[in-house]
Amino acid sequence: MSDATPTARDAATASLERAYDSVLFVGRPWPNTHPARMATIARLVGIEVPDPRRARVLEVGCGDGGNLVPIAAASPEARLVGIDLSQRAIGEARAFAGALGLANVRFIHGDLRELPTSGDTYDYIIAHGFHSWVPPPVRDALFETIRETLADDGIAFVSHNTLPGCSIRKIVWDVLRSQTDAIESPPEKFARARVVAALMSEAMRMQPGLPQALAGEFDDIASRPDFMLMHDDIAPINDPVLLRDFAAQADRHGLTWLADADLFKHIAPAFGERANAWIDTVGRIEREHLVDHIRLRRFRESLVVRAGRGTGTPVAAARLEPMHLSAANSLVEQPGAAPPPPASDRSPAARRRRLLDRLVAAHPASIPVRDLVAWIAGSSAPGSALAQPEQALHLLLRAALAGMALPHAEPVPVATRIGERPVAFAPARWQAQRRDFVVNRRHDAVALHGEAQRRLLPLLDGTRDRAGIAARAEDWTPPGEARHALDDHLAHFLKLGVIDP
Numbered sequence: 001m002s003d004a005t006p007t008a009r010d011a012a013t014a015s016l017e018r019a020y021d022s023v024l025f026v027g028r029p030w031p032n033t034h035p036a037r038m039a040t041i042a043r044l045v046g047i048e049v050p051d052p053r054r055a056r057v058l059e060v061g062c063g064d065g066g067n068l069v070p071i072a073a074a075s076p077e078a079r080l081v082g083i084d085l086s087q088r089a090i091g092e093a094r095a096f097a098g099a100l101g102l103a104n105v106r107f108i109h110g111d112l113r114e115l116p117t118s119g120d121t122y123d124y125i126i127a128h129g130f131h132s133w134v135p136p137p138v139r140d141a142l143f144e145t146i147r148e149t150l151a152d153d154g155i156a157f158v159s160h161n162t163l164p165g166c167s168i169r170k171i172v173w174d175v176l177r178s179q180t181d182a183i184e185s186p187p188e189k190f191a192r193a194r195v196v197a198a199l200m201s202e203a204m205r206m207q208p209g210l211p212q213a214l215a216g217e218f219d220d221i222a223s224r225p226d227f228m229l230m231h232d233d234i235a236p237i238n239d240p241v242l243l244r245d246f247a248a249q250a251d252r253h254g255l256t257w258l259a260d261a262d263l264f265k266h267i268a269p270a271f272g273e274r275a276n277a278w279i280d281t282v283g284r285i286e287r288e289h290l291v292d293h294i295r296l297r298r299f300r301e302s303l304v305v306r307a308g309r310g311t312g313t314p315v316a317a318a319r320l321e322p323m324h325l326s327a328a329n330s331l332v333e334q335p336g337a338a339p340p341p342p343a344s345d346r347s348p349a350a351r352r353r354r355l356l357d358r359l360v361a362a363h364p365a366s367i368p369v370r371d372l373v374a375w376i377a378g379s380s381a382p383g384s385a386l387a388q389p390e391q392a393l394h395l396l397l398r399a400a401l402a403g404m405a406l407p408h409a410e411p412v413p414v415a416t417r418i419g420e421r422p423v424a425f426a427p428a429r430w431q432a433q434r435r436d437f438v439v440n441r442r443h444d445a446v447a448l449h450g451e452a453q454r455r456l457l458p459l460l461d462g463t464r465d466r467a468g469i470a471a472r473a474e475d476w477t478p479p480g481e482a483r484h485a486l487d488d489h490l491a492h493f494l495k496l497g498v499i500d501p
């Protein structure tokens with residue numbers, strides 16, 4: 001698609017354009033923006049949305065395509081459009097999609113307000129890292145674009161920095177901005193920001209009470225890449241909002257806040273009996289407002305739909321039944337779990353542990369919920385509550401709400417064994433030599449181990465068998481070790497979820 005017809009930029013947008021053109025924002029996959037994930041949450045709250053596999057998708061502020069290109073590669077029947085203000089980012093996005101030969105994704109260089117609509121509608125609209133980082137008129141334009149172009153049964157994802165948690169982060173931003181605003185050269189800005197952050201941390205640690213506790217906020221700055229400092233911590237615009245203000249803004253544009261795209265952020269009775277009962281008595285948005293304060297939330301991934309579609313209902317266990325469940329990444333990454341309980345232990349804790357072990361063993365693949373329900377019932381003592389499918393579903397829902405398990409409306413599309421001519425996910429092959437992460441088939445960013453893996457992954461394009469791959473790997477592997485090392489690397493790739501099914 002050709003670029004948008006440019007209009008005169010307001011000063012704030014022109015300055016953002018210069019900033020994103022001078023320091024590239026390195027995009028990555030944001031799992032909860034994937035239409036398949038949005039569809040899962042929508043169904044769990046009782047709202048039907050279009051089939052993600054054949055959807056029309058718009059990403060606003062798509063940057064270098066780090067999020068949209070992998071979605072396009074995984075969904076050949078979907079049609080996707082990305083728009084971004086930065087010419088440089090759009091150039092990167094086109095190069096990424098072009099290298100993969102994708103014909104189902106188009107990138108437009110331009111201001112969101114110049115988006116050529118001509119009656120186009122989208123089933124899924126994504127705006128990640130956008131709302132908080134643009135001036136207020138562009139925020140309104142985002143909601144207007146959603147109102148004008150979202151299909152009647154569509155769903156939009158808008159992430160935003162959130163209060164009250166971001167008030168804490170704002171302490172860092174305010175100091176770094178005032179100390180770097182006058183510096184022109186980006187490298188000098190970054191160096192100054194890091195020096196100031198280290199000094200602040202050191203000084204705050206010497207104070208009694210709260211300052212000491214908050215000193216760690218400044219420590220994070222040392223490990224942040226330059227582009228994050230530039231476009232996040234010292235960005236001229238960074239406006240967190242209360243969820244209820246965000247929901248009110250959606251209302252003003254004929255839209256309704258539906259739910260958070262992260263199931264872990266859905267309301268669960270996790271605050272003690274008295275507080276749980278209190279939270280239950282207040283209205284939907286007020287309840288979210290209270291929990292944001294209890295948890296000091298900093299970030300939200302809000303899903304919105306057209307007003308009139310209803311606000312959904314709290315996630316119901318029965319809606320999990322036709323779905324699939326996988327282990328959450330955080331669960332898999334936990335080091336050194338305790339040994340499994342003996343088979344004779346049928347306590348609730350032991351059953352939950354066995355369930356999580358089973359999900360971890362299958363990771364990154366998912367397991368049909370019906371199989372899990374039958375397995376839980378089969379391994380429960382006759383007559384026990386969990387022998388009842390409804391109770392088993394509740395156990396699974398609790399694991400999902402606690403952030404340990406992930407529901408999927410469709411099975412996770414990963415390989416569970418390595419074929420003779422292995423094929424790695426095409427965007428990951430492209431990223432292997434260019435990024436410090438690769439995207440997997442679950443739309444997560446995962447890390448390769450070392451240079452050998454970065455060189456190997458691009459070879460897995462289906463044109464070589466294992467012997468052929470090992471022969472190429474001999475160039476950088478000690479003599480006689482290539483074949484054996486290859487098996488280890490392939491097993492690792494399988495576990496990372498980067499192998500196509």
Ligand SMILES: C[S@@+](CC[C@H](N)C(=O)[O-])C[C@H]1O[C@@H](n2cnc3c(N)ncnc32)[C@H](O)[C@@H]1O
Pocket residue numbers: 013016017020025026027028060061062063064083084085086089110111112113127128129130133134138231
């Ligand atoms: C913080 S970056 C986020 C990039 C990506 N969505 C992500 O989350 O990784 C914000 C992006 O929005 C783009 N942007 C800012 N104002 C815009 C506007 N008015 N129209 C289109 N894109 C805009 C910037 O160029 C930048 O690529």
